[in-house]
Amino acid sequence: KHMITTVTLNAAIDKTYYLPAFPLGKMSRVQRFNAAPGGKGINVAKVAAQLGEPVTATGFVGGMNGEIIKQLLDQIGIAHDFVSVAGESRLCLNILDEAKGTSTELLEQGPSVDEGAQKAMETKIRDLASRSRIVCFSGSLPAGVPKDYYVGLVAIAKEAGAYVILDASGDALRFGLEAKPDMIKPNEDEVAALLGIEVADEEALRQAVETLLQKYDMDRISVSLGGAGSMIAAKTGCYRVKTPKVDVVNTVGCGDSFVAGMAVSLARGSSFEDGLALASAAGTSNAMTDQAGMIDPEVVDRLRQQVQITRL
Template sequence: MITTVTLNAAIDKTYFLPTFPLGKVSRVQRYRAAPGGKGINVAKVVAQLGVPVTATGFVGGFNGEMIKQLLDRMGIGHDFVSVQGESRVCLNILDEENGISTELLEPGPTVDPQALAQMEEKIREHAAKSRIVCFSGSLPAGVPKDFYVKLVSIAKEAGAYVILDASGDALRFGLEAGPDMIKPNEEEVEGLLGIRVQDEAALQKAVETLLQKYGMDRISVSLGGAGSMVASQAGTFRVETPKVDVVNTVGCGDSYVAGMAVSLATGLSLEEGLALASAAGTSNAMTDEAGLIEPEEVERLRGQVRITAL
């Protein structure tokens, strides 16, 4: 079992527009609405890869009900903590002619102390039944900056392998609890070390430094269409993913995390896991919804991922 945690769940809305002129009226002919927020995207991809998953986190209001109903329709198990207020809408406006994506992310509900305590309990309960727990995304108002420290510690004490995909203070604090894996982008690596990364050699040095400093199992730095660089206890690898026709890249990082979680839960080797994670991220880029992949496409792409030991 894999558990995903989304403290700021969302309805992900995508508007597909031929162009997106600012200051003009645009009538939307085609759109999609899906349950989202990073951890929920991870859960959707894990389920599409055929591994049992439970999604937890905070949800609120009508949007919260919609998130749960949409997950039910997808056959994805969930066990959320309900909060006052409304779960957010995250809007992605895709200007298809220019290939530009503009994201507008609402703040989400304010979480009260009682709900925080309930969440700690939920993590204790689900981590005890899970091989992998993935914590993903931003913290809504009312959630202390160091909440991931508590949750990661609880999940680790219960014996789960912990993946943390967060940014800013949430990541910085969360690292103190010793997650097994993180998936920062280059900017987040720079922020964590207070340096500028000029080239791949500098990036390699930076991720190896982070790996040793926090005693992690692996760090994947995702590089969009350029793939990823992964430092692990077994060495550092440059992972190149196939070039494809891109439709929508929102959720690629979550799909990558899902592939990694599935590989760990099913006992794949590190190299096999890197290929699966990259293929899942790339397959997501070819679909129009965050957290949507094509399992057959993933199978095809897996064989085309190039992994080089550095």
């Protein structure tokens, strides 16, 4: 079994507007836009598929937007197995101001998920995880589910024998940690918040991630440092990863692309360092494209050879 399953509890249509300028309080006509199936887990699925690994996307979808999300996934050949809910899946809008190079995200709340659907998801995860090597849970929790909803789902996936990646933030991450996922991808602020400390510099960050890793008996913790690369703690030590400088077009979805690279390398049984290079290259390649969850496999191949990994 080497399939990857991605879980997006609040699936979305990611709509990107490309504007030469974005004057606030003024009317703009949108000449160029793109609509894609999105939400963090679906972005992970798209990038894993582009890297050539079999993947199944699950999560909650609802209404016409839910139908569109499934159709868009069909069009790009990604297998999916969602739980349907009442209400309408959300639209996540990313407005790229091409002059300023800024990205403004407007994320709808999405549908509320009732108890019946919550239970149905537990059954779905049990089934998919038993056939998967890796299960990635990504993104915020939808309305209607308890704050600790990830705890039960992560536990089910682990019991079924899958390697579990949890990419969430705030309470969803804090509670989810109790089920001891194998990997998490918090940012610096989240690391500080989880431990209730301040993280002033990279040395403090190293100590903090190592503490977290031991506390929850995890396999690895990756902390993105944006254009400066990332830091990753694993059982064998802590590493600083530097990625090559590139022309950044759109950073939305870089974290998801990193997770996808990690999941692919774990599914393939690659070495730790090769996996780290692939994940970092996938994240960087995503930043060079104008769509979230989009990479260029040839660029990834070139970049992964330029990723520098130093043991701290």
